[in-house]
Amino acid sequence: MLLKEKEIEALYFLRQFPRSKVAVxxxxxxxxxxxxxxAYRAGIRRAVFSDTTIESQKVIEFVKEVGTLFGIRIDIVRPRKSFWELIPFLGIPSVHNRWCCPTIKFQQLNEYAKKxxxxxxxxxxxxxxxLFRKEYEKIGTNPMLPYIIQLNPIIDWSEKEVWEYIKKYELPVPPGYKNGLLRNGCVIxxxxxxxxLEKVKKLEPEIWKKFEDFxxxxxxxxxxxxxxxxxRSGWRSWRxxxxxxxxxxxxxxNNKNKIELTNGLEKRDFKLLKIINKEKLNDLKKIKILIEKELNCIGCGACLSLCPADALHINEMGVIDVDIKKCTHCYECLNSSKLRGGCVGRNYGLEIFVVEY
Ligand code: SF4
Ligand code: SF4
Incomplete structure (x- = not known):
């Protein structure tokens, strides 16, 4: 298929969705x-950039420049807790310890979508x-964006066609590529x-110095x-x-929402246990998950997006809480198939508190 035909196909595809509910x-x-x-040619005017707090300043400047060029506002959203605030609790973000995407990339995109x-x-x-992306389709889902549908209009385009399109419409070349990088995205x-990594270190010495200290x-x-x-690079596979x-x-x-942990140290009301219907208070597996979420919460806010009723929030103490009047007891917040295990603190904390039953 010629590039022109691919463009027409992509525009036709994008025009099928209600504009007010779509953002780039x-x-x-x-x-x-x-x-x-x-998307702009298809009449879509909303776009958002997720600043992971480990972005190159040049990329952020580029995002603003593109917004001005297109005459649209590209909202820049940031996570509740930055990479630098989370790393002392969650450790090095290696391929075996991938806490970063749900907390510093998708958390704010979920909140933006909700808003x-x-x-x-x-x-x-x-x-x-x-290879992994070979399986992707034009319309897809992402376990880290639980209530969002992803539209991928150029899913079948080649890299050559992408550069051809950029040239054809005289779009600015994003930073990074000019310096020999294969892609933009998080510096770390x-x-x-x-x-x-060696190239990035030279381009972003300040971020790297801070990371190397860690x-x-x-x-x-x-x-x-x-x-x-x-x-140097071994941290990438750190376990x-x-x-x-x-x-x-x-x-x-007394069959109440009060749990005693037999180490004698804890005897308190766990707020999240209100989520469990009274008749299910003998469901120890659910109780275990909720207690552990509460014990390990670092206030990252990633799991708020799991709740379709908007009943979860981060309270004044900076930890997860529930507005029980809104809760429908659907138990989606216990679903471990999303957000890499459903709770970042409970799955990636450097020290994870667990309870037995
Ligand atoms: S309960 Fe888990 S995912 Fe939710 S805010 Fe706390 S640490 Fe983050
Ligand atoms: S049980 Fe459902 S409605 Fe209640 S807090 Fe969890 S996800 Fe939200």
Missing amino acids: SFSGGKDSLVALHL YGIKYYITGLRKDES CPYKSPKE LNLYAHVFGIPNKEEFV PPTRRKVVGKIKII
Whole structure:
């Protein structure tokens, strides 16, 4: 198919969805830029950029520049807790410890969608970007955007066609590529190759210096051998040591929402237990999940998006809480198939408190 035909097909596809419920999730990369331009031609005027707090300042400037060029506002959203606030609790974001996407990328996109009634995010995903993406379709879902449908208008485009389109419409070339990078995105990413990391380090020395300070600290605290290699690129495959710590056994007091943990240290009302219907108070598996969520909560806000009734919030103490008047007891917030296990603190904390039953 010729590029012109692909463009027409993409425009026809995008025009099928109600504009008021669609936004472009713009990443500042080349594919995303093409998706944004197509969306603009299809009459869509809302776009959002998720600043993970480890973005290149050049990319953020580029996002603003594109907004001005297109004459649209690209909202920039940031996470409740930055990468730098979370790393002391969750450790190095390696391929075996991927806490970063749900907390610093998708959490704010979910909140943005909720605020503006967005049901569809347009992306620049393409099949030939990676083997994993071969399975993607034009309309898809993402377990980290539980109530959003993803529209991928250039899913079948090649990289060559993307560059051809950018040239044809005289779009600005995103930063990064000019400096020999293969993609934009988080400066710190365990999926970057060692070669690409070396380039990024030169381009973003301040962010890297800050990160290397953490790497040195972790290498010291965890007694990691070959510290130099760990700091250079070995951190990408870091496996955190066993971190589960049993803090007690569940004992229900007077069939009420009061749980005694048999270590004798905890005897309190767990707020989240109100989520369980009274008749299910003997469902110890659900009780365990909710108690552990509460014990391990770091206030990242990632799980708020799991609740279709908007009943979850982060309270004044900075931890998860429920507005029981809104709760429909659907138990989606216990669903571990989304958000990489349903709760970031409970799955990725450097020390995870668990209860037995
Ligand atoms: S309960 Fe878990 S996912 Fe939800 S805010 Fe707390 S740590 Fe984050
Ligand atoms: S049970 Fe359903 S409605 Fe209640 S807090 Fe959990 S996700 Fe929300």
